[in-house]
Amino acid sequence: MANIDSERSPSAGSDILNGLGRAFTKTWQAVAMPAAAVLVSMGCGALLLALNGFNGWDIFTVMLSGVFQDTRSIAEVLLKATPLILIGVGLCVAFRCSIWNIGAEGQLYAGAVATTAVGIAFPGLTSWIYVPLVILAGALAGAAWAAIAGLLKIYFRASEIVTTIMLNYIAIIATSWLVTGPLKDAAAAYPQSARLLREAWMPKILPPTRLHIGILIAIALAIAAYIFLFRSSAGYAVRVVGISPHAARYAGMSVSRNILLAISISGAMAGLAGAFEIAGVTFRLYQNISPGYGFEGIAVALLANNNPVGAIFSGTLFAVLRSGSEIMQINAQVPQVLVSVIQGIVILSVVGFGVYRFRSARPSE
Amino acid sequence: MGATPFLRMENIHKRFGPVIASAGVNLEVEEKEIHALLGENGAGKSVLMNILCGVLSPTEGQIVFKGSPLRLGSPREAIRHRIGMVHQHFMVVPNLTVAENYVLGHGSPLRVIRDMKQVSTRIRELSHRYGLDVRPDARIHDLSVGEQQRVEILKVLYHGVDLLILDEPTAVLTPQEADRLLALLRDLVADGKTVIFISHKLDEVMRVSDRVSVMRDGKVVFTTRTAETNPRELARMMVGRDVLMDLPRAQTSPGRVVLAVENLSCNNELGLPAVRGVSFEVRQGEIVGVAGVSGNGQSELALALVGLLPAASGSIRLNGEEICGLTSSEINHRPLSHIPEDRHKMGIVLPLPLTENVILQRYDQAPFSSRGMLRFGEITEHTRDLIRRFKVKASHPGEAIQNLSGGNQQKLVVARELARNPDFLLINQLTRGIDIGATELVMQEVLKQKEKGKAILLISTELEELFAICDRILVMFEGQFLGEVPPDRARLEEIGLLMAGNREEAQRLHNRAGAIEA
Numbered sequence: 001m002a003n004i005d006s007e008r009s010p011s012a013g014s015d016i017l018n019g020l021g022r023a024f025t026k027t028w029q030a031v032a033m034p035a036a037a038v039l040v041s042m043g044c045g046a047l048l049l050a051l052n053g054f055n056g057w058d059i060f061t062v063m064l065s066g067v068f069q070d071t072r073s074i075a076e077v078l079l080k081a082t083p084l085i086l087i088g089v090g091l092c093v094a095f096r097c098s099i100w101n102i103g104a105e106g107q108l109y110a111g112a113v114a115t116t117a118v119g120i121a122f123p124g125l126t127s128w129i130y131v132p133l134v135i136l137a138g139a140l141a142g143a144a145w146a147a148i149a150g151l152l153k154i155y156f157r158a159s160e161i162v163t164t165i166m167l168n169y170i171a172i173i174a175t176s177w178l179v180t181g182p183l184k185d186a187a188a189a190y191p192q193s194a195r196l197l198r199e200a201w202m203p204k205i206l207p208p209t210r211l212h213i214g215i216l217i218a219i220a221l222a223i224a225a226y227i228f229l230f231r232s233s234a235g236y237a238v239r240v241v242g243i244s245p246h247a248a249r250y251a252g253m254s255v256s257r258n259i260l261l262a263i264s265i266s267g268a269m270a271g272l273a274g275a276f277e278i279a280g281v282t283f284r285l286y287q288n289i290s291p292g293y294g295f296e297g298i299a300v301a302l303l304a305n306n307n308p309v310g311a312i313f314s315g316t317l318f319a320v321l322r323s324g325s326e327i328m329q330i331n332a333q334v335p336q337v338l339v340s341v342i343q344g345i346v347i348l349s350v351v352g353f354g355v356y357r358f359r360s361a362r363p364s365e
Numbered sequence: 366m367g368a369t370p371f372l373r374m375e376n377i378h379k380r381f382g383p384v385i386a387s388a389g390v391n392l393e394v395e396e397k398e399i400h401a402l403l404g405e406n407g408a409g410k411s412v413l414m415n416i417l418c419g420v421l422s423p424t425e426g427q428i429v430f431k432g433s434p435l436r437l438g439s440p441r442e443a444i445r446h447r448i449g450m451v452h453q454h455f456m457v458v459p460n461l462t463v464a465e466n467y468v469l470g471h472g473s474p475l476r477v478i479r480d481m482k483q484v485s486t487r488i489r490e491l492s493h494r495y496g497l498d499v500r501p502d503a504r505i506h507d508l509s510v511g512e513q514q515r516v517e518i519l520k521v522l523y524h525g526v527d528l529l530i531l532d533e534p535t536a537v538l539t540p541q542e543a544d545r546l547l548a549l550l551r552d553l554v555a556d557g558k559t560v561i562f563i564s565h566k567l568d569e570v571m572r573v574s575d576r577v578s579v580m581r582d583g584k585v586v587f588t589t590r591t592a593e594t595n596p597r598e599l600a601r602m603m604v605g606r607d608v609l610m611d612l613p614r615a616q617t618s619p620g621r622v623v624l625a626v627e628n629l630s631c632n633n634e635l636g637l638p639a640v641r642g643v644s645f646e647v648r649q650g651e652i653v654g655v656a657g658v659s660g661n662g663q664s665e666l667a668l669a670l671v672g673l674l675p676a677a678s679g680s681i682r683l684n685g686e687e688i689c690g691l692t693s694s695e696i697n698h699r700p701l702s703h704i705p706e707d708r709h710k711m712g713i714v715l716p717l718p719l720t721e722n723v724i725l726q727r728y729d730q731a732p733f734s735s736r737g738m739l740r741f742g743e744i745t746e747h748t749r750d751l752i753r754r755f756k757v758k759a760s761h762p763g764e765a766i767q768n769l770s771g772g773n774q775q776k777l778v779v780a781r782e783l784a785r786n787p788d789f790l791l792i793n794q795l796t797r798g799i800d801i802g803a804t805e806l807v808m809q810e811v812l813k814q815k816e817k818g819k820a821i822l823l824i825s826t827e828l829e830e831l832f833a834i835c836d837r838i839l840v841m842f843e844g845q846f847l848g849e850v851p852p853d854r855a856r857l858e859e860i861g862l863l864m865a866g867n868r869e870e871a872q873r874l875h876n877r878a879g880a881i882e883a
């Protein structure tokens with residue numbers, strides 16, 4: 001058969017060339033689909049704006065120049081990107097294991113609550129200890145909240161799609177109760193917690209902007225998650241369980257343990273997102289601490305094709321869209337609904353291209 | 366043959382990136398014939414048939430069907446042109462009923478619900494007409510492989526086809542079921558249909574087909590009337606050399622007991638008794654065969670031996686150590702390997718590359734893993750080695766295993782398991798989907814293992830496979846071993862009787878044979 005070119009050629013040089021060629025096509029394939037999805041949705045968005053009497057191109061330039069106006073506006077984008085990347089990266093791991101965790105929003109709240117509780121409780125600690133402590137508390141709380149759904153799936157075969165959504169409601173409502181009751185700042189008129197102790201605040205990296213070290217941690221964790229999934233034995237098991245539980249059992253992998261691991265990792269990442277919001281941005285717990293990062297994170301992971309490194313870029317893209325939508329409303333008077341519709345189109349085309357890729361794969365014999 | 370044949374595929378090319386799967390195929394099929402398609406693993410048979418039924422589109426070339434050129438965009442369009450295919454791996458939705466599967470994707474959902482009764486009636490009618498015994502309200506996952514295949518065939522007939530394509534339909538069938546299928550094909554032709562069927566079993570091809578085409582390296586290299594050829598010539602055309610039909614076997618005397626099973630019983634997934642108190646031993650340097658009609662407990666026996674199905678009672682000792690009750694992970698760390706019956710379900714992970722399929726059970730063991738990280742250098746080297754030794758047709762170790770042809774996937778599984786160098790080797794269907802040339806290679810490798818002193822248990826529904834390499838054959842019926850027979854073709858009838866559960870008759874036959882000898 002004429003297909004074994006690299007096997008046949010004796011020279012190592014052409015082997016390397018072949019390898020490079022393959023790496024290139026692979027990267028191209030990985031990037032082409034999301035890029036096409038983004039282009040298509042931008043086209044649709046422009047059309048939609050035009051139909052509503054706006055000049056799509058003008059709005060686009062207004063939006064971009066607004067988003068990248070100065071250091072401060074760029075810092076604001078990265079501030080929004082941080083939770084999106086964290087949650088997206090965690091969901092990449094869960095989705096690779098075929099765990100449909102829809103509960104990142106709730107896990108984010110769980111993390112935020114834990115960070116707040118720890119961050120107001122221990123005066124006298126130094127920053128070196130206190131900051132890692134509050135972050136860890138958030139991650140653990142997020143992991144634990146997600147693990148509930150994992151355990152329900154393992155022991156009662158309860159669909160995690162349903163249980164994580166229910167846990168979202170519980171976490172969000174519990175947060176409301178906490179900030180109006182037990183954790184309420186007695187001095188404040190509004191429902192909010194006391195302020196975190198100074199020593200628990202995450203350091204800023206670009207003063208005078210609000211940007212904190214969270215973005216660097218998020219990027220580092222994305223790379224770590226990539227290495228975990230694709231280079232480590234444990235990550236390999238997570239992926240095999242996600243593709244074929246039968247093969248996983250045959251290979252001696254514990255399906256339950258891997259499910260629990262994957263959902264806990266995604267919960268920990270969402271919990272971190274909550275911790276960073278509290279210890280890096282607001283320093284207090286409020287009722288609506290997240291504007292839906294947990295749900296947008298799903299789209300971040302999908303657009304990245306469940307690749308954690310890709311989630312750095314897709315997370316940033318969604319942050320740009322988010323900042324852009326504010327600017328569209330303020331500077332170009334585009335109604336909020338229209339902005340939401342455009343975001344919806346982005347998500348739909350991402351999913352659509354995903355389906356296309358699925359269908360063009362080889363049919364089994 | 367008329368001026369325009371029923372079907373003509375002209376100069377078909379199909380490339381997947383650098384891989385050339387079809388390199389200018391020409392194929393002609395006449396109306397109302399059974400046309401067999403032969404070829405080595407990876408010769409391009411499935412790809413060609415997938416082009417013909419609209420699943421793949423050719424890079425180049427044209428198809429002329431019933432005198433007019435055919436351009437297909439999807440399998441549904443092919444059905445509209447009355448061409449249908451039964452794929453080697455079934456394409457039905459397991460938790461729907463037969464009738465639901467038939468209408469899935471055809472017509473609007475509302476119409477489908479309204480017409481369900483009618484659909485069922487039609488299925489019953491067709492099923493009756495071809496003696497297929499398909500119940501429209503049965504759920505797919507409750508059916509045996511043979512039944513599922515009948516469902517697939519009837520599905521194609523239900524949509525009304527003139528040309529029926531079957532890709533290795535007999536690979537997963539027992540010989541009895543295969544006979545039934547071949548008879549059905551004859552009935553279909555008598556009914557005015559045309560059949561193309563792919564098989565690696567030359568005797569079937571000789572028995573049922575009118576004409577044969579042989580493919581090699583993405584081309585049809587030979588077409589003839591079946592009556593004018595013989596298995597030897599066909600084998601030579603496929604492989605390009607003479608194939609040994611009988612393998613030389615070194616006489617080894619069995620050594621110490623490696624696997625000792627006592628009174629093992631276990632239930633199947635539905636909780637019904639499947640294996641009922643079997644006891645046997647496998648020694649170093651011997652190959653023990655397990656024959657039987659499928660569904661008599663062989664699958665459950667295999668799974669129980671490797672800890673994938675809990676045993677209800679009994680003991681399994683490997684090298685003297687009790688392994689009954691250990692988890693499959695613990696058993697994976699014992700010197701034991703397992704070639705599973707259904708490669709797609711268990712043996713491989715389709716979307717992953719060859720490299721990541723090769724380490725399936727050893728992903729956390731040296732040398733493929735150290736300090737928790739996978740060592741891709743070692744893994745790729747090992748994969749290359751297996752590809753070379755077992756002549757697996759793959760363009761590179763990083764290729765997704767689903768891109769390989771069915772037989773090459775099986776070769777890689779066999780290669781992986783033999784390379785683990787175990788003391789005990791459990792094989793459930795060795796050569797399923799493998800061409801005759803590769804069968805020879807694979808069997809020789811298994812015999813080499815035996816010569817190295819490995820203990821081997823070979824479960825198979827193919828008597829030929831058992832006769833070719835086993836030292837003794839246990840016959841399984843309804844979860845029990847009814848008897849032990851040497852792999853002697855003269856004892857075929859006796860084995861047949863035992864497989865049907867008729868122990869007395871078999872005993873009588875055996876005694877008579879003994880009396881004549883004496």
Ligand SMILES: Nc1ncnc2c1ncn2[C@@H]1O[C@H](COP(=O)(O)OP(=O)(O)OP(=O)(O)O)[C@@H](O)[C@H]1O
Nearest residue numbers: 362381386406407408409410411412768770771772
């Ligand atoms: N989607 C694909 N991507 C890359 N290569 C492919 C793809 N599909 C098929 N091939 C290659 O095309 C060749 C022909 O494959 P095909 O499945 O037609 O073989 P086959 O004759 O059916 O073999 P078998 O008897 O093993 O089933 C193989 O080398 C296979 O690796």
Ligand SMILES: [Mg+2]
Nearest residue numbers: 365411770771
């Ligand atoms: Mg094939």
